Amino acid sequence: MKKRLLKLVSFLLISILLFGLATPLASAYGPGDPWGPPYGPGDPYGPGPGGTPGWERAGSWQLHGNQWYYRFTNGEWATGWQRLGGAWYFFNYQGGAMATGWRQVDGAWYYFYNSGVMATGWIPVQGVWYFLRPSGAMATGWVNTDGSTYLLRANGSMATGWQQVGGVWYYFHPSGRMATGWVNHNGVWYFMHGGGGMATGWINSGGSWYYMRSNGSMATGWQQISNQWYYFYGSGRMATGWLQLGSNTYFLWSNGTMATGTVNIGGVNHQFRADGTWIGRYVTPGPPGPP
Numbered sequence: 001m002k003k004r005l006l007k008l009v010s011f012l013l014i015s016i017l018l019f020g021l022a023t024p025l026a027s028a029y030g031p032g033d034p035w036g037p038p039y040g041p042g043d044p045y046g047p048g049p050g051g052t053p054g055w056e057r058a059g060s061w062q063l064h065g066n067q068w069y070y071r072f073t074n075g076e077w078a079t080g081w082q083r084l085g086g087a088w089y090f091f092n093y094q095g096g097a098m099a100t101g102w103r104q105v106d107g108a109w110y111y112f113y114n115s116g117v118m119a120t121g122w123i124p125v126q127g128v129w130y131f132l133r134p135s136g137a138m139a140t141g142w143v144n145t146d147g148s149t150y151l152l153r154a155n156g157s158m159a160t161g162w163q164q165v166g167g168v169w170y171y172f173h174p175s176g177r178m179a180t181g182w183v184n185h186n187g188v189w190y191f192m193h194g195g196g197g198m199a200t201g202w203i204n205s206g207g208s209w210y211y212m213r214s215n216g217s218m219a220t221g222w223q224q225i226s227n228q229w230y231y232f233y234g235s236g237r238m239a240t241g242w243l244q245l246g247s248n249t250y251f252l253w254s255n256g257t258m259a260t261g262t263v264n265i266g267g268v269n270h271q272f273r274a275d276g277t278w279i280g281r282y283v284t285p286g287p288p289g290p291p
Helices: 003-020
Strands: 059-064 066-074 080-084 085-093 101-104 110-113 121-125 129-134 141-145 147-154 161-165 166-170 181-185 188-192 201-205 208-212 221-225 228-232 241-245 248-252 263-265 269-270 277-281
Touching: 066 110, 080 110, 085 188, 101 269, 110 129, 129 147, 166 188, 188 208, 208 228, 248 269, 248 277
Parallel strands: none
Antiparallel strands: 059 066, 080 085, 101 110, 121 129, 141 147, 161 166, 181 188, 201 208, 221 228, 241 248, 263 269, 269 277
16 A cells, blocks of 8 residues: 555656656746746736736746747636736737737827837837836826926827927927026027926016017017117126117116116216217206306
8 A cells, every 4th residue: 555655656746847847948938038927826916007907827928920928827818918027018809919019008008118018107219209107108298207397299209399389389408308497599598487488578587687589589689679779788688777889878777778868867967869879968058148
């Protein structure tokens, strides 16, 4: 009886060893994952893309032709969303082939690397940048990440340069980051409000006044605004007080408007031509002398 029991145990051990050696090692590894798929009971990882549960199930990768598949230990083939080795994959509902590249699932676009792993965050595809939300869904419209604001077009591509949104102009650096404050583009200065919108008209920056034309460009030199003349330095800052330009002298009031005619400045009368050039101090004529 003992001999028969020993023979049975030996037979079982030999069968287990032979079965393990006969299993192809390649099938135990996923594409691009040298450590292979998870083994043992699955663990919940919370909701996955599309709201599917994040349970992991043991199984093995199978390569058929040039397509990867995943087969569970119960013989079923993976389809739909699957979390394997801590990463998300998608397998076609029909056929079970692993998805790579762009794939639309339930109305949303996702991107899967050649390894099949679902992408998240910033990714470059053929020189174009896209942003995939933590769920993996491709973002469109406004995105705020890492303290900066970006604009993703309707096709998901990251916007750069000038973009008009809702009738308002915005500027995006080559990195895609939305500009705020002063921006120099092709040698021309623009000012973008805190919300990113391009400024036009009067603005106050750093305690000084500037004037932005209707196209957003910063005004310099003489500018006629609402029938009043103003002068803006090369920095764009509005001039006030006495101004010397070549051989001509001008006076700009505290609101920036140019003085003309006879005006009192600091208790002294001065005369200015219609073009604003200073003539000199105005002396009140005295009474006529004796005949």
